[in-house]
Amino acid sequence: MNMNMELSYIKGAGMTKFGILRKPSHLLAYEAASEALHDAQMSMDKIDAVVVASLDWFFSDEKQRHFASMLSSVFRTNIPIIRTPTGCSSGGTALWTAQQLGYDNVLVIGAEKLMTCKTESITDEFMMAAESRIEQLEGLNFPAQNALVAQEYMLRYPETTTEHLALIAYKNHCNALLNPKARFYGKPVSLEEIKKSHIVASPLRLYDCSISTDGAAACIVSKDKTDIKIAGSDMCTDFLGIFEREEGTSWEAACISSKNAYRQAGAGPEDIDVAELHDAFTIVELIGYEDLGFAQRGKAYQKIESGYFRLGGKLPVNTSGGLKAKGHPVSATGLAQINELVAQLRGKAGERQVKNARTALAHNVGGAGGSICCTILKKMNGAV
Amino acid sequence: MVRVIRWVCEKCKRKWIYPVATCIYCTGHIKKAVGRKTKVIGNTKVFVPCPPHPIIPYNVLILKDEHGNKMPKKTMRDYKVGDTYEDAPSSDEKAVAIVKVKYDFFEAVDEAFELIGGLKLEPKARILIKPNISLPMASYLGAVTNEKLLDALLIWLLGKGIKKENITIAEQSFFAPLEKCIEKSGIQETLDKHGIKVTDISKAEFIEKKEREFTFKASKLAYQSDLMINLPVIKTDMYLGLDGAFENLVRFLSKENFEQLSADKKKAAHALAALPKIFPKFITLGDGSIGMQGNGPAEYGEPGFFNMVFAARNPVAHDAAVSRILCLPTPPFVELAGKLGMGEYDAGRIIAVGNEIDAVRREVKLPTGSPIMKKA
Numbered sequence: 164m165n166m167n168m169e170l171s172y173i174k175g176a177g178m179t180k181f182g183i184l185r186k187p188s189h190l191l192a193y194e195a196a197s198e199a200l201h202d203a204q205m206s207m208d209k210i211d212a213v214v215v216a217s218l219d220w221f222f223s224d225e226k227q228r229h230f231a232s233m234l235s236s237v238f239r240t241n242i243p244i245i246r247t248p249t250g251c252s253s254g255g256t257a258l259w260t261a262q263q264l265g266y267d268n269v270l271v272i273g274a275e276k277l278m279t280c281k282t283e284s285i286t287d288e289f290m291m292a293a294e295s296r297i298e299q300l301e302g303l304n305f306p307a308q309n310a311l312v313a314q315e316y317m318l319r320y321p322e323t324t325t326e327h328l329a330l331i332a333y334k335n336h337c338n339a340l341l342n343p344k345a346r347f348y349g350k351p352v353s354l355e356e357i358k359k360s361h362i363v364a365s366p367l368r369l370y371d372c373s374i375s376t377d378g379a380a381a382c383i384v385s386k387d388k389t390d391i392k393i394a395g396s397d398m399c400t401d402f403l404g405i406f407e408r409e410e411g412t413s414w415e416a417a418c419i420s421s422k423n424a425y426r427q428a429g430a431g432p433e434d435i436d437v438a439e440l441h442d443a444f445t446i447v448e449l450i451g452y453e454d455l456g457f458a459q460r461g462k463a464y465q466k467i468e469s470g471y472f473r474l475g476g477k478l479p480v481n482t483s484g485g486l487k488a489k490g491h492p493v494s495a496t497g498l499a500q501i502n503e504l505v506a507q508l509r510g511k512a513g514e515r516q517v518k519n520a521r522t523a524l525a526h527n528v529g530g531a532g533g534s535i536c537c538t539i540l541k542k543m544n545g546a547v
Numbered sequence: 548m549v550r551v552i553r554w555v556c557e558k559c560k561r562k563w564i565y566p567v568a569t570c571i572y573c574t575g576h577i578k579k580a581v582g583r584k585t586k587v588i589g590n591t592k593v594f595v596p597c598p599p600h601p602i603i604p605y606n607v608l609i610l611k612d613e614h615g616n617k618m619p620k621k622t623m624r625d626y627k628v629g630d631t632y633e634d635a636p637s638s639d640e641k642a643v644a645i646v647k648v649k650y651d652f653f654e655a656v657d658e659a660f661e662l663i664g665g666l667k668l669e670p671k672a673r674i675l676i677k678p679n680i681s682l683p684m685a686s687y688l689g690a691v692t693n694e695k696l697l698d699a700l701l702i703w704l705l706g707k708g709i710k711k712e713n714i715t716i717a718e719q720s721f722f723a724p725l726e727k728c729i730e731k732s733g734i735q736e737t738l739d740k741h742g743i744k745v746t747d748i749s750k751a752e753f754i755e756k757k758e759r760e761f762t763f764k765a766s767k768l769a770y771q772s773d774l775m776i777n778l779p780v781i782k783t784d785m786y787l788g789l790d791g792a793f794e795n796l797v798r799f800l801s802k803e804n805f806e807q808l809s810a811d812k813k814k815a816a817h818a819l820a821a822l823p824k825i826f827p828k829f830i831t832l833g834d835g836s837i838g839m840q841g842n843g844p845a846e847y848g849e850p851g852f853f854n855m856v857f858a859a860r861n862p863v864a865h866d867a868a869v870s871r872i873l874c875l876p877t878p879p880f881v882e883l884a885g886k887l888g889m890g891e892y893d894a895g896r897i898i899a900v901g902n903e904i905d906a907v908r909r910e911v912k913l914p915t916g917s918p919i920m921k922k923a
Contacts, residue, residue, distance in 0.1 A: 287597035296649045297564065300854055301619040302593060302600040307607045310591040318628065364607075365592045406609060406617040407564055411589075 171262050171384045173391040173540065175203025176505040178380035178498070181346045181490035183278045187225055188217060189237045191379035192274035195495070196238070199270065199381040210383070211266035213244040216253030216273035216494035221291065222284040225276060234272075250292040251443060252398075254380065254497025255527030255536025259398040261384040268386075273495035274379035285375055292530050294404040306372055308405055308531040309444035310364035315411040316446065317366070320461035325366050327464045328445040329357045332370045332487055334473050335442060339484025341474075341515040342503075346376045346490035371445040376490030380498035382505070388543070391505055394522070395428030395539035397421075405531045414532030417454035421526070424537040425456075428522075432456030435478060435539075436520040437507045439500035441528035442485040451526050452480075455537070474515055482507065482515045497527035497536060508542040549620060549634060550654055551582035551612040562616070565650050581654065582612025587630045602905050608632065623903045637898050638664025641891040643868040644858040645902040648836050652699035652856075659832060659858035660703075662900040666830065668774070670708040674715070675772035676700065679780045679795055679834075680745065681720045682845055683731040689839035689850040691732045692780055696834050696856065698737040700776065711743055717768045719748035719798050721805060722845075753801045756825040761818050763825050764804040775829035777862070781869055782839035782848060785916030787819075788878045789870050790844050792831040792862035796822050820883040823862045831865045833857035840873075840911040851911055863890025868897045871904055873911045 177198020179191050186194065192215065200207060217230050227233060231244040247256040254273035261269040277285060290304040298308070317323050336352040339345035352370065360369035384393070399416035402408055408415070425431055432455060440455070442448035452463040457478060466472060472480040483489045483503035486496055504523035506512040525538040554563040558575025567577055589609035596603045600621070608620045610632050620632065636642075644662035648655045660666050668674075678692035686693050697716075704714060716738070720728045725747050729735055738744060746768060753764040769775060779795030787794060797805055797819070808818040823829075838851035855872075859865035866881045871894035885892025894904060 282595075283597045283601075286595050287599065290597060290599075294564075296854070298619060299599070300647050300649070301607060301621040302605055303607050303619045303621075304593065304595060304597060304600075306595055307591050307593045310593075311589045311607070311609055314589055314591060314628075361594070362592070363595055404564060406619055407562075 171386060171393050172389040173393065173501065173505055174268070174383040174385040174387060174389050175199040175201070175205065176382040176502045177202055178344060178495070178502045179378050180344045181376045181378035181492060181499070184377040188274045188276040188379070189227070189230070189233050191276065191377065192234060192272045193237050195274065195379035195381040196270055196272055199383050203383045205268070205383065207238055207240065210242065210268050210270045212242050212264055213238070213270045213272065214247060214257040214261045215244060216247050216257040216497065217275060218248050218253065218494055220277070220288055222280040222288055223276065224279045249534040250529035251441070251491070251493050251496060252527045252529030252534045252536050253494040254499070255525065255538065256398055256497070256534065258382070258384065258497060258501060258538060259396050259536050262393065262396055269384045270381060271384055271498060272379065272381040273498040275492035275494045276377050277375045277492060278377050297406070298404055305531065306364035306367055306444070309446055310367045311405070312411055312450070312531065313366055313446040316450065319412055323449070323464040327467045328371050328449065329354060330467050331442065331445040331448050332357045335481045335485040335487040338474055338482050338515055339488030341513065342484050342489060345484040345488055346374055347484060347488040367444060367446070373443045373486035373491040374488070376492050378490060378492035378495045378499065380495045380502050382498055382501050390542060390544045391508055392541045392543050393538060394430070394541040395424035395426070396537070397423035398534065398536045400534045401532050403530065403533050413450060413454055413460070414535060416532055416535035417451060417526065417528070417537070420535050420537040421455045424539045428539040428541065430522060430539060434522050435524045436522050437482060437504065437517045438478065438480045438524040438526065439483060439503055440480050440485070440526045442481060442487045443491060443528065445487070447528060448480065448485065455524065455526060474517070479517045482512060482517060497525065500525040500527060501538065504540050508540060549585055549610065549632060550658055551585060551610065551616045551618045552651055552654060553580045553614070553616050555580050580614055582614045582616055584613045585610035585632045587626045587628055587632055588617070590626055590628060599909050601910060602908055605906060621906050623905050634662065634901055636662045636664050637900050638860065639898050640861045641864050641896060642859065642898040642900055643864050644900050645868070645872070645904070645907055646856050647902065648854050648856055652695045652836070653702055655856050656696070656699045656703050656832065658901065659856050663858050663860055666774070668707050668709060671713070672709060672773040673713045673771065674704055674709055675768060675775045676714065676716045676778055677775065677795060677799070678716060678718060678778040680718045680725070680728045680732050680734055681722065681798055683723045683727045684846065685731060686733050687837060687850065689780065689782065689837040690843070690845055690848065691728070692734065692778055692834050693836045694732065694734045694737045696836055697734060697778070698740065700778070700832065701737070701741050701743070711741060714743055715746055715768065715772065716743055717746045717748050717766065721798070721802050748798060749802065758821045758824050761808065761821055763822070764801040765825055766799045769799050769826050775827065777829050777831040779831065779833055780838060781833050781835040781853065782843040783841060783873065783875065783911060783914040784844045785842045785847070785914035788914065789866060789875055791833055791866040791869050793819055793822060793866055793880055796826065799826070816880045817883065819880040820887065823884065823889060831857070831859050831862050833865055833869060835869070842914050842916045849912065855907060861890040863892050864897050867892045867894050868899065868904060872908050874908060
């Protein structure tokens with residue numbers, strides 16, 4: 164089913180640096196929002212509503228529920244503030260939700276503070292987004308879920324190997340070196356290190372997994388015509404347990420949401436100049452290439468080998484460094500993708516600029532394909 | 548042996564992993580489908596620990612059954628894609644069935660009994676069930692038997708042809724009127740559904756039983772059945788360390804006898820160790836569906852959410868396995884009973900069926916109030 168909604172524009176975008184940050188999540192949200200408002204040359208009093216993506220963390224030292232009211236305090240406002248918790252796709256969902264509301268200007272924020280507890284606790288936190296009575300009881304944390312996806316894919320398409328996954332990770336790390344806001348900015352990682360990193364859940368290694376981080380990102384969705392149009396946008400869901408689904412090597416929610424977004428934008432995969440894909444695990448980026456129509460089923464490995472998705476290639480993916488190397492502050496991720504694509508379309512991506520970028524796609528995934536948002540942005544005034 | 552369960556609309560064939568009552572698409576009738584022959588279609592070895600899964604590496608398999616339905620399965624054993632996954636049942640005294648409760652208590656009970664070799668029941672058999680309804684607390688707090696488990700057990704027994712008039716549920720409370728405990732626990736609805744009442748042990752006759760240096764006054768009810776099913780709630784206990792098969796039996800004693808035996812704490816552990824010997828052989832069905840952690844066994848503890856049931860022919864093996872799973876040391880009374888030849892107290896020698904002990908081991912909040920227990 165498809166929403167026939169009035170499409171909107173991005174008026175401003177902003178984000179914090181991703182890393183181990185000192186500020187609590189509400190002040191990270193404030194920082195990202197300030198940057199977005201400044202970018203839009205707007206004051207907060209012009210905002211009609213806020214849609215915020217953030218999760219309630221069990222082990223966090225913040226112990227802060229009722230985030231909507233918290234932001235009312237932080238932004239000194241009484242306007243509606245709505246939360247959209249859909250795991251890692253919360254940011255994309257917040258952006259999609261903002262477009263459904265019918266307001267003139269909506270501030271969309273994603274903020275997360277993860278780095279307050281041990282890795283084991285973070286693993287458990289993430290695992291709470293898996294099905295509770297079957298997956299969680301059977302230890303199916305997210306590295307394990309995605310490892311099983313990778314195994315199924317490589318059994319079905321044996322030309323694809325872990326070498327291809329390593330190349331994806333390496334690409335994203337190289338891109339992060341050029342992104343001052345990325346967690347791995349200034350921290351090079353070699354292909355050798357990636358291939359030799361220890362196994363987390365076979366066949367996935369440490370560097371096949373995205374890095375947890377704190378951070379926030381924001382954008383302003385507006386009815387005012389600006390240089391960045393949201394040309395297509397859709398959000399789809401799928402059964403929470405991966406074992407409930409027939410197909411493991413393709414995520415139906417990605418296929419449906421991208422198809423709808425392409426149709427709304429009057430575009431196809433061949434029209435996309437730059438994309439941010441949800442590489443929570445390298446295998447997710449790989450199957451994303453195929454689900455979004457950038458490669459044929461089972462053939463993504465060819466384009467990985469040829470450098471098709473590298474900076475300087477035909478379709479650069481994750482120029483920001485991706486979740487892999489920029490970092491993955493869960494709810495902020497989807498909006499950080501939008502930040503990167505806005506910078507690309509405006510010609511402000513510095514050393515990682517993609518030439519003549521006019522159409523961009525963001526692919527934001529919750530869980531193991533349980534909820535997926537696809538957004539297509541178009542540059543409206545002139546070329547870069 | 549492992550069960551893959553789906554609830555299927557007979558009309559439109561939609562499937563759920565949850566027990567839905569009707570189909571919201573076509574209002575068709577929902578039927579439960581249980582697959583039992585499973586093959587491994589995926590496997591990963593996991594090296595990332597987390598609090599509910601602290602022991603690594605462990606394997607997660609994806610199993611597919613004869614209906615094409617899939618489910619994940621954690622195991623410490625290595626499997627390859629294409630292997631058949633099977634659990635061999637065992638009726639050995641050292642066997643403890645460890646079953647995870649997902650959405651269906653009946654299947655959990657059926658699986659637990661199947662894993663310990665099944666129970667041979669004559670249609671005219673008299674069954675005595677000894678749950679824990681000893682405290683006026685809601686069952687979701689983990690202090691008393693989960694009424695869903697009791698309901699499942701009753702459905703199971705009735706399904707085997709046992710007549711409800713031959714089923715006795717017996718309990719007493721040393722702390723509050725039994726009626727109040729029944730009311731607060733939420734068990735009344737289950738009792739009403741099956742038309743069975745709880746027999747108050749304190750109002751029945753007691754008979755004297757001697758074992759070693761102890762004189763017990765045990766309820767005559769315990770000797771008037773063909774099969775007793777001991778249905779303890781699994782709880783950490785700040786006095787005993789663990790409430791399981793052994794502790795649940797004390798409420799077969801008269802209150803006076805219980806108080807007399809508990810007065811001397813050192814002797815109490817010895818008395819508890821001897822207690823199972825005075826009863827006819829019984830089956831333990833341990834309720835770890837919620838269970839309790841921390842300073843149990845009552846209001847100072849908190850729900851454990853263990854999501855497991857256990858079954859064993861031997862109470863020593865049962866409590867030894869459960870204490871190992873909860874990372875508790877073997878309770879002294881269990882070890883003593885084991886050394887007296889009453890059963891296997893070394894968790895390393897227990898035959899775990901259904902799930903390996905290490906696959907379900909998890910840290911729980913310890914009963915810090917107990918001076919005799921240290922973390923294993």
